Amino acid sequence: MRKPVVLITGAGGEIGHGLIDGLAQRGDRAIVTIDISRLDDTIAKKVDREVTGSILDRALLERLMAEYEIDLIFHLAALLSTRSEFTPVAAHQVNVEGTLSLLEFAQHEGESHGRPVVFIYPSSIAAYGLPSLDEKQNAGKVSEDQYLHPTTMYGCNKLYCELIGTYYARNYKQLAAESHSGRVDFRCARFPGLISALTLPAGGTSDYAPEMIHAAARGENYGCFVRSDTQIPFMAMPDGVDALLALASAPRDGLQRTAYNVGAFSPTAEDIRNVVVKAFPGAEIAWATDDKRQRIVDSWPADVDDNAARRDWGFSPRYDFHRAFSEYLIPTIRKRYA
Ligand code: AKB
Numbered sequence: 001m002r003k004p005v006v007l008i009t010g011a012g013g014e015i016g017h018g019l020i021d022g023l024a025q026r027g028d029r030a031i032v033t034i035d036i037s038r039l040d041d042t043i044a045k046k047v048d049r050e051v052t053g054s055i056l057d058r059a060l061l062e063r064l065m066a067e068y069e070i071d072l073i074f075h076l077a078a079l080l081s082t083r084s085e086f087t088p089v090a091a092h093q094v095n096v097e098g099t100l101s102l103l104e105f106a107q108h109e110g111e112s113h114g115r116p117v118v119f120i121y122p123s124s125i126a127a128y129g130l131p132s133l134d135e136k137q138n139a140g141k142v143s144e145d146q147y148l149h150p151t152t153m154y155g156c157n158k159l160y161c162e163l164i165g166t167y168y169a170r171n172y173k174q175l176a177a178e179s180h181s182g183r184v185d186f187r188c189a190r191f192p193g194l195i196s197a198l199t200l201p202a203g204g205t206s207d208y209a210p211e212m213i214h215a216a217a218r219g220e221n222y223g224c225f226v227r228s229d230t231q232i233p234f235m236a237m238p239d240g241v242d243a244l245l246a247l248a249s250a251p252r253d254g255l256q257r258t259a260y261n262v263g264a265f266s267p268t269a270e271d272i273r274n275v276v277v278k279a280f281p282g283a284e285i286a287w288a289t290d291d292k293r294q295r296i297v298d299s300w301p302a303d304v305d306d307n308a309a310r311r312d313w314g315f316s317p318r319y320d321f322h323r324a325f326s327e328y329l330i331p332t333i334r335k336r337y338a
Contacts, residue, residue, distance in 0.1 A: 004071045005048075006029040006071075007068075007073045008032070008034070009034045009073070010034075010075075010078060011035045011047070012033075012038070012039045013202075015122060015194065018198070018238060020047060024046040031048050032047070032048060032049045032051065033047050033050050033051065035051075035052065036052070036053065054098075055075075055101060056093060056094070061101060061102075065108060065109060065112070070109050071113070071116075072117065072120070073118070073119045075102050075119065076122060080205075081126050081155065084153040091157060092153065095154065095158070099121070099161040099165075100164060103165065106119045106168070110184060117185065119187065120188075121187070122191050122240075123158045123159075123190040123191065124190060125192050126155035126300065127148060127159040128147045128149075128300055129149035129155065130142075131149070131299075136301065137302065141305035143308075144190065144259055147301070152205075152296055152299075162258070166186060166259070185252060189260055189309070190259055191235065191243075192262070192263050193235070194236075195236055195329060197329050206232060209269075212224060212272055212276050212285055213333055214333060216279070222285045223286050223288030224269055224285060224288060225289060225294070227287065228268065228273070231267070232297055232301070233263040235265075236264065236318075239319055242318070243315055243317075246315060247309075250312070255312050256308065257308055260309040265320050265324065266303040
């Protein structure tokens with residue numbers, strides 16, 4: 001029997017690094033990746049087949065479909081929020097049309113192999129849009145169905161893809177109930193800002209947190225592009241990767257939603273600066289607010305309610321604010337730049 005295959009799109013990005021490690025350690029599936037750039041050597045050696053190309057290339061997807069029996073997809077490829085504001089049409093193409101192509105691909109894979117393809121989609125707090133700072137302060141932990149009025153192209157793309165993913169999943173559930181062959185088993189984790197010690201973020205608006213830490217560790221000055229009182233939820237990358245793996249292997253019957261909030265800690269930019277300056281005493285971090293990026297983070301919730309994820313698939317982050325810095329970020333980043 002052929003070994004089942006997992007496909008990871010956008011595999012060279014921040015989440016892809018940790019995810020490839022996690023999947024390679026499990027070793028239960030051959031790993032096939034697609035990214036527009038070559039993977040770096042540390043992860044390339046852990047994958048069975050590396051494809052360099054675009055998820056918008058239909059012929060490429062068709063070739064993969066003919067070659068492999070893919071039963072799990074992590075669709076990570078996306079342009080992040082700040083970058084998407086500069087190139088909204090390109091963002092729509094990659095974030096929406098790319099996702100639609102992948103959902104169709106998953107549906108055809110499911111049909112041809114007679115079993116559902118689990119489709120894991122990382123959404124974002126950018127799917128929210130709180131109307132004012134007052135409302136943000138009073139909202140408390142925001143649940144999945146509140147304030148879904150995104151203000152950015154990326155946020156609109158993420159929310160819409162959650163909805164079309166749910167549309168494909170509905171088809172799957174109906175067909176499964178009628179005992180036809182399964183199709184797309186869409187599952188989505190709505191992420192806060194992710195902070196990785198291993199890779200640098202590119203084009204996000206939550207990037208001020210990782211940029212602050214990496215700049216301090218490199219001994220460079222940093223101008224933080226948001227106000228000191230800015231507050232959004234964050235998560236250490238190992239918890240982000242574990243969340244995707246846990247969601248992928250959760251029994252279908254326990255999942256009462258298709259999109260789940262996940263969060264870990266919710267510091268202000270000042271809290272992050274304080275902990276970074278304590279760890280790197282020479283660090284020079286100034287406040288240099290960029291109005292456009294500030295408006296984006298002001299529209300994102302200060303914290304999220306992730307009780308549904310905890311209840312339905314046992315989400316439980318290992319790193320709170322203190323542990324994330326003292327046991328993961330500071331030691332790993334120190335080593336990286338030593
Ligand atoms: C971004 O800032 O665009 C991302 C996100 C919060 O989804 N990190």
